[in-house]
Amino acid sequence: MARYTGPKSKIARRFGEPIFGPDKVLSKKNYPPGQHGNSRRRKTSEYGIQLREKQRAKYTYGVLEKQFRRTFDKASRSRGITGEVLLQLLEQxxxxxxxxxxxxxxxxxxxxxxxxxxxxxxxxxxxxxxxxxxxxxxxxxxxxxxxxxxxxxxxxxxxxxxxxxxxxxxxxxxxxxxxIPERADIPESIKEQLIVELYSKQ
Missing domain, CATH: 3.10.290.10 (RNA-binding S4 domain)
Known part of the structure; x- marks a missing residue:
């Protein structure tokens, strides 16, 4: 069974939220990881923002790239708004x-x-x-x-x-x-439209 096994606190700090569940490290270090984590960062590109949102969704639901892509493809073939259907499939x-x-x-x-x-x-x-x-x-x-x-x-x-x-x-x-839950009922703070925009470029 493929799953993410890397450092979870580091990922949670990158997104600034406990996406893997309660995290003591996040409350102590509420700034991004790295040597200059709490310093001013360069402006992130549009692609970088979209990629970050896809990573957020993947880590939140514990899905690796290949499986996430398959879920997205299924959502894009389904009736309804692709981004919303994607989150609904992950919820199911x-x-x-x-x-x-x-x-x-x-x-x-x-x-x-x-x-x-x-x-x-x-x-x-x-x-x-x-x-x-x-x-x-x-x-x-x-x-x-x-x-x-x-x-x-x-x-x-x-x-x-x-x-x-x-x-x-x-x-x-x-x-x-x-x-199946409505998008408004799903509590995750994922901007699914950015994921749709990212995949539309590929």
């Missing part, structure tokens, strides 16, 4: 759904739970993080995995009402995707 990834449901504290942890066969979709074990969850699908925790410390701790006190496109059932430790 199983690892992201596990994260949104509060079953895991971060997307990386969610990916691990999926890969290690702790997650079920409609009652069947699915161990593919990029699996596309469809409206009506029920994502839950495998019965023998419900007592796992990481899952119990993550679910404790989690506010399931903050994502209107998901319905959580506490009695079964599972959640249903009610509908």
């Amino acid at each position: 990834r199983l690892d992201n759904m596990v994260f949104r449901l509060g079953i895991a504290p971060t997307r990386a942890a969610a990916r691990q739970l999926v890969s290690h066969r702790h997650i079920v979709v409609n009652g069947k074990v699915v161990n593919i993080p990029s699996y596309t969850v469809k409206p009506g699908d029920v994502v839950g925790v495998r019965e023998k995995s419900k007592s796992m410390e990481v899952i119990v701790n993550s679910l404790t006190g989690f506010n399931h009402s903050k994502y209107p496109w998901i319905e959580w059932d506490n009695s079964t430790s599972s959640g249903k995707l009610l509908h």
Whole structure:
């Protein structure tokens, strides 16, 4: 399973936000990495701004370049606004759904739970993080995995009402995707139009 394994705090500092989850380093060093991280930088080119936004989306959702490109191509062939459809497809990834449901504290942890066969979709074990969850699908925790410390701790006190496109059932430790989220409901601060502009040049 391909995934980013490099220094996460350094990337988070570059974007100035905890895109991998809570980060103590970011609160202590709230300036870009590098020898001159807190000094005045040269003006970034239009291409550089677009590339940065694509990198932000990739790191946020934990997707590498090849897979991200495939997702973009699928979005560009779909009906609707390409940038919005791109984010909706990323939101429908199983690892992201596990994260949104509060079953895991971060997307990386969610990916691990999926890969290690702790997650079920409609009652069947699915161990593919990029699996596309469809409206009506029920994502839950495998019965023998419900007592796992990481899952119990993550679910404790989690506010399931903050994502209107998901319905959580506490009695079964599972959640249903009610509908594909609208762009306004997706909390990520990604400027998806810049990604569309970047790929249109290639």
